[in-house]
Amino acid sequence: MGVITEYNPFHLGHAYQLQQMKMQTNAEVVIVAMSGNVVQRGEFAIIDKWKRAELAIESGADLVIELPLLASLQAADYFAHYGIQALNHFKVNTFAFGTETAHTNQLQTYVESLIRNQDRIDEAIPNLISQGYSYAAAIQMATEALMEDVVVDFNPSSSNHILAIQYLIYNQKLDTAMQAIAIPRLKENNHHTLLLSGSQIRSKWFNQALERNDLPQMTYDALLNGPTIKWDDYWSLLKYAVLSKTSLELSQMLHMREGFENRLINEIKLSESIDDLMRSLTSKRWTTSSIQRILMAVLLNISKVEWESYQKAFQNQPFYRILGFNEQGQRYLNYLKQNKIDFHTKIYENKSKAYFGNLRADLVYALNPNHQVREQNYQTLLYIKK
Template sequence: MKATGIVVEYNPFHNGHLHHLQQTRIKTNSDIIIAVMSGNFLQRGEPALVDKWTRSKMAVAAGVDLVIELPYAFATAQASDFAKGAIFLLDALKCHSFCFGSEEGSLEAFQETYNLLLTKKDEYNTAIASYMKKGISYPKALNEAYNEISEATTVRLVDLSKPNNILGYHYIQAANHLNSDIKPETIQRVVANYHDDALKTETIASATGIRKLLFEGQKLSEVNAFMPSTSLLGLTEWESNNKSFGSWEQFYPALRLLIIRSSREELGQIAEVTEGMENAIWKAAKTHTNFQSFMQQIKSKRFTWTRIQRMLTHIYTDFTWNQLREIDFPTYIRPLAMNKNGQAYLQSIKKDLQLPLVSRVAASKKDTQLQLDIKAADLYYLGLQSSYGESMVGSDFRIAPIIE
C-alpha cells in the first residue's frame, strides 16, 4: 500500500481541511493517508479547542486512514522543530510522500527557495542577526533577511511572510536534512487564509475564524456551514459533555496561579523564556485577571504573540530548558485513531518500524517524551475547569487507539 503523510492540528477539522485531504489523495494517488497531529497543545502556543481524541475521530470520520500524535515537545515548538518532528515520523512510517497546504501552491517555488537559502546560508544568518540587533522579533528578522537576499534572484520564490508557506518551507528543509526519500507535494489553500475571519457567504473558513466565532458566543449551528457534519457532531458531543471549549481565557486562572507561585528564577528555567521575559510575565500575572489584558501588557516588538504563548504553554506544563535540550527527534510512534485501512497498513509495516509503536502507554511509561505527552494531556483536562475535564485525567492510560 502506498501512503502519503500530512501534518495537521485540525482545530477543528473544517471544509478547507477536507479539500486538502481529498486533493492529497488524488494528487498522490495514495491508498493510505497518515496524519501526524498535535496533541492537546498546539504550535501557536495555545490549548486545543477540543482534545486530541475528539479531533482524531473527526479526522478519521472525514477520510484520514491513520492519525499519529506529534509529541508535545515538537507540537509546541517553533516552525523548524515542529516540521522536523512531523516529517521524521512520516518518514519512519514509510510514507512515499507528504502533502501540505500552502498559500503559494507551487512546489517548484519552494524548491527554489530552499536552494537559495542553502547556498546563501552564511549571508542569511548574518542578516538575521543584524536585524535582531535592531530589537525586532525573530520571525520578522527572518522575513527581512529573506527579502534582502532574494532581491537579486529572478526565479519564483515563496512568500515567507505567509504562515502555511513558512511551514511548507520547513517541511521541505526537514526532509532534506533527514536525507529522506519522502517526496513533497503541495496544494494551494482555497478561499480563507490562516488568520481570516469566517464569512457567512462562504463554506470554507479558517480554523482561526471558526474558533473566533465560537469564542464570541456563536452557536455551533451558526458555524456548521464551514465543516463536515462529522465535525459538527464531534463538537456537539464535546460541548454536551464539557460545556465549553479550550482557550487561554479559560486556562488563565490556573496559569496565573502557577506563575505567581513560582519565583522569577524558576520561570527563567522554563523552555523559551528568555531575555528577562520571566520578570514581565510575573509582574503582569500579579495585576491582570484576564488573559487578554495580561498579554497586552507583556507583548513587545521583540516577541510575537505566538512566541509568548509558547512560553506560557511551557510554564503551564512545567517544560524546562533542560528538558528541551535533551530532545532531538521523536522516540516513538503513537496511534490515536484509524480506520480498517489504516490498521491494515500499520500491521503491514509493523515489523520494519525503527521506532517503538506505542498502543498502550503503560508499557512505555519510561519514555521521557511520552511522559511529557501524558502530563500535558492531564493538565489540559484540568484547565477545562469542568467535571468532564476532571474525569478525563489519566485518560491516556485508559483510552486505546480508536478504530472506526
C-alpha cells in the same frame, strides 16, 4: 501518503485537502501526523486529540499518529523538522501540505535559494536574538534581509508558506527525500461559501456566531457536544504558575529569555485574563505565538533542563503514539510491525521519558477548571474504525 497538521478543529479546507491527496496520488494509505493537545501557536486545542483523530479517520485518513510536544511547542522550523521526521519514521514516500497560493515548483525554487543563503541567515539570527527579538521573529527578519534580491511570485511570510518552506528544507535533509505536493488552499466551496480557517472557526464559536454550514457536520457536532477548550480556561492556573515562582525560577523555564520573566511577573499582576496579558506583552519583537509558547511552558512547568532531557530521550528512542486508524491503517501498522518499525498504542513507564512532553501537556489539559475534560492517557481512547 502523509500530511502534517493540527486539525484545530477539522474544517472544510482539511476535508478538501484529504480528498485532493487521494485524487492526485491514488494513495493506498493516508497517514496524518497531528499535534496532540498543545498546538503550535502555544495554545491548547479546542477539541482533544482523540476526537480530532476520530474526525480525521471518518473524513478519509487511514492512520493518525501524534506528533511529539517537541514539534508543537516550538517555532515553525522545529514543527516542520519533527513532522517530517515522523512521516519518514512511518515510511511515507509522498507528503502533501497546504499553501495560500504557491505551487510546489515555486516553493522548491525558493527553498533552493534559501539553502544557498542558509549559512548567512544562521549567522544573522543570534545577533537579532541578542537585540531582544524572538527566535521566530529573528528567523523571519534574517531571511527577508538576505533574500530580498530573490524574485518570488508568492508571499513567503504567509503562515502556510512559512511551514511549506520549512517542510521542504527538512525533507531535503533526509537520506531519501519524499515527494512533495503542494495543495493550494480552497477559498470557497461549490456553493460559493467562504471557507473559514481554524482561527476564524474558534473565534466564531466562542462568540456564538458559528453556523452549521461553516464546517463539516461531524466537527460541528463535536463542538456542540463539547467540551470546547480555550486558553483563558487556564488563567487561574497560569497565574498561580507564574506568581508561585521567583524570577530566577521563571528564568529557567523553556523559551524564557533574559529579562522577560520580570516583565511577565509585573504584567500578570495587572492583567485580568490571558487575552489581557497577551495584549500587554505582544510587540514587534515578541509575536503572539512565541509569547504563548512561553506561557504554555510555564503552565506545564517545563524547564530548559527538562526539555533537553526530553529531546535526548526522544532522539535516542522516538516515541510515536497511534491515535486512530481504520482497516487500511491497521494493515499498514501490521506491515510496519513486520519491518520492526516502532510505534505505540499505550503508555509504557519505561519509555515515558520520550513521551514526557505530551504526557505533561495531557495531564494539565485535563485539569481545566471550567470544563470536565476526560483523562487523556490511561483510558481506552484509541479510535478504531471497522
